[in-house]
Every structure is written in C-alpha cells, then in structure tokens.
Amino acid sequence: xxxxxxxxxxxxxxxxxxxxxxxxxxxxxxxxxxxxxxxxxxxxxxxxxxxxxxxxxxxxxxxxxxxxxxxxxxxxxxxxxxxxxxxxxxxxxxxxxxxxxxxxxxxxxxxxxxxxxxxxxxxxxxxxxxxxxxxxxxxxxxxxxxxxxxxxxxxxxxxxxx
Amino acid sequence: xxxxxxxxxxxxxxxxxxxxxxxxxxxxxxxxxxxxxxxxxxxxxxxxxxxxxxxxxxxxxxxxxxxxxxxxxxxxxxxxxxxxxxxxxxxxxxxxxxxxxxxxxxxxxxxxxxxxxxxxxxxxxxxxxxxxxxxxxx
Numbered sequence: 433x434x435x436x437x438x439x440x441x442x443x444x445x446x447x448x449x450x451x452x453x454x455x456x457x458x459x460x461x462x463x464x465x466x467x468x469x470x471x472x473x474x475x476x477x478x479x480x481x482x483x484x485x486x487x488x489x490x491x492x493x494x495x496x497x498x499x500x501x502x503x504x505x506x507x508x509x510x511x512x513x514x515x516x517x518x519x520x521x522x523x524x525x526x527x528x529x530x531x532x533x534x535x536x537x538x539x540x541x542x543x544x545x546x547x548x549x550x551x552x553x554x555x556x557x558x559x560x561x562x563x564x565x566x567x568x569x570x571x572x573x574x575x576x577x578x579x580x581x582x583x584x585x586x587x588x589x590x591x592x593x594x
Numbered sequence: 595x596x597x598x599x600x601x602x603x604x605x606x607x608x609x610x611x612x613x614x615x616x617x618x619x620x621x622x623x624x625x626x627x628x629x630x631x632x633x634x635x636x637x638x639x640x641x642x643x644x645x646x647x648x649x650x651x652x653x654x655x656x657x658x659x660x661x662x663x664x665x666x667x668x669x670x671x672x673x674x675x676x677x678x679x680x681x682x683x684x685x686x687x688x689x690x691x692x693x694x695x696x697x698x699x700x701x702x703x704x705x706x707x708x709x710x711x712x713x714x715x716x717x718x719x720x721x722x723x724x725x726x727x728x729x730x731x732x
Contacts, residue, residue, distance in 0.1 A: 438693075441689040443615075451692060453696055457707055464706075465699055465702060475695060475701075564608075570685060571607065
C-alpha cells in the first residue's frame with residue numbers, strides 16, 4: 433500500500449520536539465505496534481545495519497521498558513525509561529534516557545493517538561530537560577549520533593583501503 | 595558581519611529556534627521572503643504598534659535571520675536564508691530518520707490488518723473443505 437502520511441517535525445517552544453504522522457490503520461493496531469515488544473522490534477530498528485535484540489516492555493504505570501540496538505559491527509546502543517501514564521488506546525507518557533546520552537538530563541515522551549475514518553494520527557511530543565538538550569538532539573539524531581559515526585568511519589576506511 | 599551594505603548578526607541554533615517559535619515573527623519572515631521591507635511596511639498587516647514590531651525585528655536580527663540596510667533612509671530589512679536553512683536541515687535529518695522507522699511501521703500495520711482477514715478466509719476454506727469431505731463420506 434502507498435505510504436499515506438508524511439512525517440511532520442517541529443521544534444516547539446524551548447524544550448520540545450513534536451512529530452506528527454498519519455497511519456492507515458485503526459488506533460488499536462497502532463497502539464499495539466507502539467507497546468507490544470514483538471511488534472515494536474519489527475519496526476523500531478534504527479538505520480540500516482541495526483537490529484533490536486532487546487525490547488522489554490513492562491506495560492503498566494510505574495513499569496519500565498528497555499531497548500537495545502546492535503549494529504552488525506558489534507556496536508550497541510541502549511535506552512529505557514518508566515511509564516508514567518497509560519490510556520489504552522490513546523495516550524502513553526514515559527520517561528526516556530539513553531545509556532550514553534549525548535544530551536543532558538532525562539526526557540519525557542508523550543504519544544497521542546487519534547482515529548478518524550480508519551486512519552490514525554500519531555503525535556509524539558518529547559520534552560527535554562533544557563533547551564540545550566533539545567537542540568543537541570536535533571543536531572545529532574540517532575542516525576548521525578554515536579552510532580552512525582562508526583558507520584561513516586567504516587565507509588571511510590573501506591574507501592581508503594580500496 | 596557586513597555584506598552588500600546589510601548589517602548581519604551570526605545567530606546560534608538556540609536563537610534561531612527561539613525566534614521561529616513566535617507566529618508574528620514567522621509571518622514577518624514570510625513577508626520578507628517576498629522582498630525587502632521597511633519597519634512600517636512590516637507593521638502594516640499586524641494590529642501592532644511599530645515599537646512592538648521593532649522588538650520582534652530585534653529578536654530576528656539577533657538570530658541572524660534578517661539584516662538591515664545601512665545606507666537607505668527607510669533601512670529596509672532583508673531575509674537571511676542561511677541560518678534558516680541550517681535549522682531546517684537539522685530538523686530534516688531528524689525527520690528522515692523517523693520517516694524511515696515509520697515506513698517500516700506502515701508495512702507492519704498493513705500486515706496486521708490483512709492477517710485477521712487471511713485467517714478468516716483460511717477458516718472458511720477449511721470449513722468448506724470439511725463440509726465437502728463430510729458430504730462425500732456420508
């Protein structure tokens with residue numbers, strides 16, 4: 433099926449990043465895809481070359497989750513947090529922190545799902561601890577952060593060797 | 595920094611995002627995208643005093659998003675594209691990363707949507723076959 437919704441990303445206020453995207457699926461299904469480990473690890477894989485060997489989700493308020501990504505060169509990247517608020521199938525609030533965060537403090541993520549005519553709009557708001565943290569994330573999202581740095585190095589080395 | 599007679603400040607990403615966070619300032623930038631304009635021209639579409647507009651212009655200037663002509667009497671403001679492009683490029687990289695994830699999610703959702711239908715079809719087929727066999731054996 434054609435890709436229905438283009439992703440919109442905005443820097444809102446001083447500390448937030450807001451992402452909005454539409455999916456051609458009922459809300460319950462999208463909610464499952466965000467909260468069931470067996471489904472999450474099928475799409476939240478990161479850039480090419482990465483897999484998600486660890487995806488543990490204790491889905492209840494106060495419960496925690498833990499994600500680990502692994503690159504085929506052996507590098508790993510982990511993150512996790514605690515669920516603060518859950519309203520099935522419309523709202524999830526959780527904290528998030530990377531093991532080797534390149535920005536200060538812990539962030540709070542809110543996922544909102546609204547359904548209309550069989551389509552679900554997902555709004556993800558991540559609030560960082562400071563303006564500096566938010567801007568660091570925008571400057572170095574996951575793919576251009578720690579992880580992909582190694583990829584580029586690898587490519588560079590391959591080029592040099594050739 | 596001075597370029598072609600326009601005085602320009604080099605802003606940080608912080609200043610750029612802070613400047614862009616305000617709807618009046620975004621409207622001013624949109625107006626300047628059509629061409630240079632003086633403070634009074636910029637104030638026209640808004641129900642705002644010139645000093646209020648000047649305050650917004652100062653924020654945009656500090657962020658390096660606009661510059662002002664030095665010589666002309668009306669000191670027209672001009673849009674500076676570079677910091678805007680830089681800020682939107684960061685957002686674009688971030689957007690592309692997530693769009694990649696979400697396209698996989700699209701595919702997964704399609705699979706999940708068709709899964710119950712397939713199961714139901716398989717069940718119906720199995721049932722039909724079963725009835726068929728039963729009819730033949732009885």
